[in-house]
Amino acid sequence: MKRTVSILVALVLVLSVGVxxxxxxxxxxxxxxxxxxxxxxxxxxxxxxxxxxxxxxxxVQDSMYDQPRQNDQVDQFxxxxxxxxxxxxxxxxxxxxxxxxxxxxxxxxxxxxxxxAAADMAKYAMAYYVGAKAQESGTMEGEIVADYWKKNxxxxxxxxxVLQYVMLIGDPSNTDAKYRTExxxxxxxxxxxxxxxLAEDTAMWDRPKAQEKMxxxxxxxxxxxxxxxxxxxxxxxxxxEALKAxxxxxxxxxxxxxxxxxxxxxxDALEQGYLLGTVLNDAKRQGLATFELAYxxxxxxxxxxxxxxxxxxxxxxxxxxxxxxxxxxxxxxDNYKAFK
Amino acid sequence: MSTLARAEGPRRSIAELASKNAIVLVLxxxxxxxxxxxxxxxxxxxxxxxxxxxxxxxxxxLGVGGILIMRGTDLSAGRTVGFAAVVAASLAQRDxxxxxxxxxxxxxxxxxPVLAALGVGLLVGLLNGSVVAFLKVPPFIATLxxxxxxxxxxxxxxDRPPMGAQPLGGLREDFTNIGTGDTLTIPNLILIAxxxxxxxxxxxxxxxxxxxxxxxxxxxxxxxxxxxxxxxNTLLVYAFGGLLYGLAGALLAARTGGATNxxxxxxxxxxxxxxxxGGVSTSGGIGTVGGMITGVLIFxxxxxxxxxxxxxxxxxxxxxxxxxxxxxxxxxQKYVRKR
Numbered sequence: 001m002k003r004t005v006s007i008l009v010a011l012v013l014v015l016s017v018g019v020x021x022x023x024x025x026x027x028x029x030x031x032x033x034x035x036x037x038x039x040x041x042x043x044x045x046x047x048x049x050x051x052x053x054x055x056x057x058x059x060v061q062d063s064m065y066d067q068p069r070q071n072d073q074v075d076q077f078x079x080x081x082x083x084x085x086x087x088x089x090x091x092x093x094x095x096x097x098x099x100x101x102x103x104x105x106x107x108x109x110x111x112x113x114x115x116x117a118a119a120d121m122a123k124y125a126m127a128y129y130v131g132a133k134a135q136e137s138g139t140m141e142g143e144i145v146a147d148y149w150k151k152n153x154x155x156x157x158x159x160x161x162v163l164q165y166v167m168l169i170g171d172p173s174n175t176d177a178k179y180r181t182e183x184x185x186x187x188x189x190x191x192x193x194x195x196x197x198l199a200e201d202t203a204m205w206d207r208p209k210a211q212e213k214m215x216x217x218x219x220x221x222x223x224x225x226x227x228x229x230x231x232x233x234x235x236x237x238x239x240x241e242a243l244k245a246x247x248x249x250x251x252x253x254x255x256x257x258x259x260x261x262x263x264x265x266x267x268d269a270l271e272q273g274y275l276l277g278t279v280l281n282d283a284k285r286q287g288l289a290t291f292e293l294a295y296x297x298x299x300x301x302x303x304x305x306x307x308x309x310x311x312x313x314x315x316x317x318x319x320x321x322x323x324x325x326x327x328x329x330x331x332x333x334d335n336y337k338a339f340k
Numbered sequence: 341m342s343t344l345a346r347a348e349g350p351r352r353s354i355a356e357l358a359s360k361n362a363i364v365l366v367l368x369x370x371x372x373x374x375x376x377x378x379x380x381x382x383x384x385x386x387x388x389x390x391x392x393x394x395x396x397x398x399x400x401x402l403g404v405g406g407i408l409i410m411r412g413t414d415l416s417a418g419r420t421v422g423f424a425a426v427v428a429a430s431l432a433q434r435d436x437x438x439x440x441x442x443x444x445x446x447x448x449x450x451x452x453p454v455l456a457a458l459g460v461g462l463l464v465g466l467l468n469g470s471v472v473a474f475l476k477v478p479p480f481i482a483t484l485x486x487x488x489x490x491x492x493x494x495x496x497x498x499d500r501p502p503m504g505a506q507p508l509g510g511l512r513e514d515f516t517n518i519g520t521g522d523t524l525t526i527p528n529l530i531l532i533a534x535x536x537x538x539x540x541x542x543x544x545x546x547x548x549x550x551x552x553x554x555x556x557x558x559x560x561x562x563x564x565x566x567x568x569x570x571x572x573n574t575l576l577v578y579a580f581g582g583l584l585y586g587l588a589g590a591l592l593a594a595r596t597g598g599a600t601n602x603x604x605x606x607x608x609x610x611x612x613x614x615x616x617x618g619g620v621s622t623s624g625g626i627g628t629v630g631g632m633i634t635g636v637l638i639f640x641x642x643x644x645x646x647x648x649x650x651x652x653x654x655x656x657x658x659x660x661x662x663x664x665x666x667x668x669x670x671x672x673q674k675y676v677r678k679r
Contacts, residue, residue: 201653207507
């Protein structure tokens with residue numbers, strides 16, 4: 001026990017010396033991630049850490065899906081004299097307390113990925129937000145399908161001029177799931193295509209569940225389904241497995257399936273011709289924008305980032321805006337290689 | 341139960357036969373009702389598909405079933421299935437898959453991912469058994485703790501730089517073939533589940549371990565007095581359960597062609613519910629392999645049938661809950677009447 005403690009102390013000393021060497025010029029920035037085991041946030045975190053190398057000293061904390069813990073971490077950051085904070089909130093509705101803390105010490109605050117209410121953001125001039133417009137992911141999913149439908153007249157299996165689809169929903173209480181369900185179909189109809197919903201059901205973002213639901217639909221609507229929408233890639237891949245089992249993707253039998261996330265297995269399915277398309281929530285650029293904003297503010301300069309122009313809460317560009325909207329990216333057979 | 345077999349007249353015996361096999365009748369009734377409403381439900385393709393999905397669930401239920409009979413329970417079953425699925429998937433990724441979890445892993449013999457999954461399950465089972473047998477922690481608590489630990493472990497396993505926690509994909513075709521392919525026109529999954537059912541049947545009915553499990557579950561004090569080693573049988577039953585979860589995990593990864601750290605979440609509750617529907621008593625000592633399998637089939641017929649019927653997701657939950665309670669209420673009448 002004593003030995004472990006002394007080894008730990010030695011380690012801490014060595015680390016702090018190492019950190020101290022960069023410390024002369026580089027500003028200190030405190031970063032909180034709502035929880036470390038979230039796949040998407042680990043991509044964001046990795047980008048922030050890479051971008052900060054040689055420029056700033058980061059303290060990155062895991063808030064473990066616990067807002068009170070995050071508040072304590074922010075208090076600690078402020079005591080340590082961080083020059084700016086980049087916070088991925090656990091509960092965005094609790095932001096007013098955090099904004100109050102940062103404003104009191106006049107430390108710039110960059111919130112990211114989980115969006116707080118605009119009214120709260122207005123309370124502090126140096127509060128910024130970096131994120132993506134969730135609706136956009138659904139819109140792009142719909143656009144991929146609309147493109148495909150227009151280019152492939154044979155996709156209309158029953159030649160009735162109406163697109164018959166099924167929809168795999170994530171968690172019905174989740175905003176992303178709602179937006180993706182709603183806006184994917186809106187984008188299809190906006191392209192002048194009539195649609196008919198055969199079925200929709202929740203598969204809780206889960207691949208095995210989606211596979212089971214899809215198999216049942218293939219029974220209930222044999223030969224009638226023309227497109228499969230899924231709120232995320234895991235469910236799209238589950239649907240694809242069910243389709244494979246039902247004889248699709250060989251002998252010219254094809255079903256367009258779309259998802260969201262551009263996960264590595266989804267890109268693989270794209271490459272092999274199973275998945276029609278997916279939409280990338282650009283974690284890397286979200287991380288980069290977050291770091292660039294926090295870094296420029298930490299140096300006492302005006303907020304700036306190379307990722308996207310500053311904008312207001314509605315997405316309109318505005319040089320005095322406090323929002324950076326990182327665009328989603330459509331990923332199809334044409335461009336998937338760039339994301340692998 | 342033998343008292344029930346003594347029928348006094350032909351009419352009485354039909355009634356008793358129906359009561360004894362109430363669960364099978366519930367299953368047949370469900371199939372007929374759903375089939376009448378949507379004839380496509382009865383397509384051989386759909387029925388085979390239900391069996392295929394039931395296969396993995398049945399293997400988990402058989403694992404939990406033995407533990408339930410011995411007055412235990414296992415809340416860690418689902419997470420263990422998930423852990424095994426992730427381990428199997430991580431060792432069965434294609435060489436040319438860009439985001440392999442272990443970059444430099446060579447192509448392993450097909451048996452390795454399967455054995456690794458079995459090993460994971462066995463290890464968790466042995467730990468559960470030891471905690472229950474030696475530390476005397478109540479099974480509910482012991483396996484509740486294990487459920488949380490296993491989820492932590494699987495997340496730790498899968499969350500590696502540079503990618504972080506990610507879904508595992510790109511599984512080799514010879515591996516996914518275990519879950520999607522056929523042997524002699526019968527799906528492999530169904531064959532494997534049938535074999536596991538047979539093995540479990542033999543263990544529970546034809547071995548000393550099986551007899552001891554029923555004895556301990558029926559009356560632990562009496563079992564001890566008659567010289568049954570409780571700790572040994574506890575350890576063995578949990579180990580056997582774990583082994584089956586490991587197998588189920590490997591099969592789940594093979595069937596779905598991937599795995600994430602969220603695989604298997606809450607599967608233990610489905611498995612326990614299926615066992616209970618199938619007449620396994622949660623107070624121990626009672627339960628048959630046939631009942632467990634019937635329970636699983638009722639569950640999966642419902643899962644599939646409600647979707648085929650187009651019932652909304654929320655109503656599906658309500659109907660399933662009602663069926664669980666109703667099935668047990670009908671089944672329990674035979675014991676109530678006995679008293």
